[in-house]
Amino acid sequence: MTTNPRRNLTNRYNALKSTGPRSVAGKRASSQNSRKHGLNSAPDFESSSEYRALVELIAGEEFSAFACADIAAGLLDCRRVMDAYYDTYTSPEPIDEFLRDANMRASNPIFSELLSPSGSEPQDLREMAAFFASMQRQERRKGGPVSRRSANTHKLIRYQRNGIARLSRAVRQG
Amino acid sequence: MLYNVHFGIYVDVAMPVEDKSKSLLPFLSSPKLLPNESEAEFQSGLQSLLSELDNPSPLAVALVSQLNECLWWIRRHTVDKELLLHESMARLLSREGSNWMGSGNSALSVALEHYLNGSAQKDQAALVEEALIDANLTLSDLRAKGFKDAARHIKMVDDLIHRQHQTIRHLQWSIDSIDYKSRLIRRMDLELAALESKQSVKGALTLDDKSS
Numbered sequence: 001m002t003t004n005p006r007r008n009l010t011n012r013y014n015a016l017k018s019t020g021p022r023s024v025a026g027k028r029a030s031s032q033n034s035r036k037h038g039l040n041s042a043p044d045f046e047s048s049s050e051y052r053a054l055v056e057l058i059a060g061e062e063f064s065a066f067a068c069a070d071i072a073a074g075l076l077d078c079r080r081v082m083d084a085y086y087d088t089y090t091s092p093e094p095i096d097e098f099l100r101d102a103n104m105r106a107s108n109p110i111f112s113e114l115l116s117p118s119g120s121e122p123q124d125l126r127e128m129a130a131f132f133a134s135m136q137r138q139e140r141r142k143g144g145p146v147s148r149r150s151a152n153t154h155k156l157i158r159y160q161r162n163g164i165a166r167l168s169r170a171v172r173q174g
Numbered sequence: 175m176l177y178n179v180h181f182g183i184y185v186d187v188a189m190p191v192e193d194k195s196k197s198l199l200p201f202l203s204s205p206k207l208l209p210n211e212s213e214a215e216f217q218s219g220l221q222s223l224l225s226e227l228d229n230p231s232p233l234a235v236a237l238v239s240q241l242n243e244c245l246w247w248i249r250r251h252t253v254d255k256e257l258l259l260h261e262s263m264a265r266l267l268s269r270e271g272s273n274w275m276g277s278g279n280s281a282l283s284v285a286l287e288h289y290l291n292g293s294a295q296k297d298q299a300a301l302v303e304e305a306l307i308d309a310n311l312t313l314s315d316l317r318a319k320g321f322k323d324a325a326r327h328i329k330m331v332d333d334l335i336h337r338q339h340q341t342i343r344h345l346q347w348s349i350d351s352i353d354y355k356s357r358l359i360r361r362m363d364l365e366l367a368a369l370e371s372k373q374s375v376k377g378a379l380t381l382d383d384k385s386s
Binding site for chain 2: 057058060061062071075078082083085086089090143144145146147149150151153154157160161164165167168171172
């Protein structure tokens with residue numbers, strides 16, 4: 001990230017005009033932009049070697065074949081959730097230090113300079129300053145790295161709840 | 175027969191139960207630790223939990239490993255609560271004072287972290303004290319304000335800790351259920367064996383009566 005405020009704001013201003021990727025590879029890559037943890041996709045445990053090994057191990061404990069399959073899938077599902085939990089916890093969203101610390105009032109001359117070639121109105125300048133100020137507020141509201149990782153990990157609570165409930169039910173009914 | 179269970183750990187499905195437990199151990203416990211955490215401490219916690227089980231089955235071992243992981247997460251989240259407070263205090267201090275801009279934030283937050291831990295160097299302590307005077311706050315005022323400011327995130331961490339407690343409760347129910355089931359089966363086996371021996375004694379007596 002460049003430290004020159006003028007260059008940084010110019011880059012962000014130009015990025016706003018972007019219409020997105022055009023190539024197939026670019027579109028494929030950007031289609032994964034909103035992917036967070038992958039826990040909403042249906043897992044295919046049955047074809048994995050871990051699943052078969054677990055089923056055989058649990059089969060020695062007086063569980064029915066159906067219960068063994070259910071328990072093995074439950075165990076693998078819990079493991080998957082806890083792995084995603086760990087990954088989310090250890091890689092928090094990076095802090096945009098420039099946006100967080102920028103003085104937006106002092107940046108007004110830069111905004112007017114950026115807008116001047118397009119013959120813009122004062123209204124455009126106000127809108128642009130307001131847009132960057134709202135981005136800055138959002139960035140500041142997210143807090144530091146610990147706040148970010150707590151907020152992101154908090155989103156995985158429901159997956160953990162569903163996973164452990166499934167496993168516990170399978171073991172107790174087996 | 176060998177199976178590659180996870181992380182290159184092989185489990186032989188024909189081995190005795192105790193050996194299976196040992197082989198399964200690295201599979202579901204899979205200690206994914208942070209750089210400053212001790213694996214030995216993690217494993218000793220797991221071993222102490224396992225030692226409370228009487229001849230654990232592979233499934234019980236898997237559940238206990240998950241339980242140990244939950245306890246570990248509770249520890250991490252408890253530390254996070256304090257870190258959140260420190261983070262918020264540093265933010266307030268830099269906002270209240272004159273150094274919100276520039277690189278003052280990170281230097282001040284590092285200094286405050288050391289100051290609160292009691293490991294601050296002279297210049298760091300001076301920086302924090304100067305910032306406190308600048309903001310016209312005492313350390314306890316700052317702590318109270320910081321707590322108020324970070325309340326939303328502290329509540330989130332409390333939710334995470336609560337979730338781990340609920341998970342532990344589910345795991346305990348499951349372990350109890352396995353234990354109860356195995357005991358019930360053992361008791362039924364014993365009763366069946368007693369009935370069979372009674373039956374065979376009766377049969378022998380009737381044979382004796384007939385022969386006499």
